[in-house]
Amino acid sequence: MTRAFLPGILAMAAIVVASNxxxxxxxxxxxLTWGAFTYPLAFLVTDVMNRVYGAxxxxxxxxxxxxxxxxxxLIGSQIVLQGDGYTYAAVPLRIAVASGSAFLIAQLTDVAVFNRFRGGRWWRAPLVSTLIxxxxxxxLFFTIAFSASITLFGPDADTAVNWAxxxxxxMNKGAPMPLWVTLAFADWLVKLSLALIALVPFRVIVQRLAPARATA
Structure with missing residues (x-):
């Protein structure tokens, strides 16, 4: 059965690498960044695996x-980029911690919510779990990575993200707010849109994989 999981593992790894x-x-x-359009596909992979092979x-x-x-x-933290008269790590500490924490918590939540709605109509579990x-x-990501109210990482880590x-x-039109709030909202809008679009490939992939698993 582990071999059956391999395509899902490889797909998830490819999405994570591409998004980074x-x-x-x-x-x-x-x-936005181009990564905002690839990263949400991780939820599609998780939901397909959950539907076909279980939680x-x-x-x-x-x-x-x-x-x-x-x-x-870890690799990104060792890559030093050149700014306007200064250097900085490609992946600052706060962003690294935020990325890992948000990914793990959100994806495991997706798995749990999917299970809660597994018995409903085919679209309900993937849609609700992905939206949540x-x-x-x-x-989680934008708050941990950029919020000025979080100071536990120290002044050096804060300096690396204080541009946000x-x-x-x-959204370039409303009341003044920290830049990271606008970035977070734009990111969420992309995720919301892709959650709806992803229902199509979810349906197609599950219909292809489920019969194959039943006859394996």
Whole structure:
């Protein structure tokens, strides 16, 4: 059965690696990164594994993705980039901790919520679990990574992310708020959209895998 999980593990690892690379590329004047469009696919992989192979298989895939993310963060923390007269780590400490924590908690929550709604209509479990998991992921990541109210990482770690504390109009139009709040909201909107779109590949993949598993 472990071999059956391998495609899910590889898919999750590929998504995590791709997202860690693509997050470096900004779009829409820095409002989003290309990684915002690949990372939500992790919820699709988790939900497919959960539907076809069960919660334990989904959790194994999640832990594989978590380990992959930790490795990416360790590598990124050793890469030094050049700014305007200064240098900085590609993956600062706060972002590394936020990324790993948000991923693990949100994905495991997704697995639990999916199980809660497993017996309903086919779309209910993946949609509800992804919406809740995505919202939790966004809230945890951006708060831990950028909120000025969290000071446990120390002044050096805060300095690496204090650019996100700048007060700017919310979504470029509303009342002034810390930049990271706008970034979080934009990220969540992408996750929300992809949660709906992902129902199509979820349905197709599950219909292909479920009969194959039944005859295996």
């Amino acid at each position: 690379i693509l997050v470096q590329f900004l779009i829409l004047d820095g409002l 334990e298989a989904a959790r194994r895939v999640v832990f594989a993705g978590f380990v992959t993310g930790v490795i990416c963060s 998991g995505s919202a939790l992921d966004t809230a 504390w700048e007060a700017v109009p919310f």
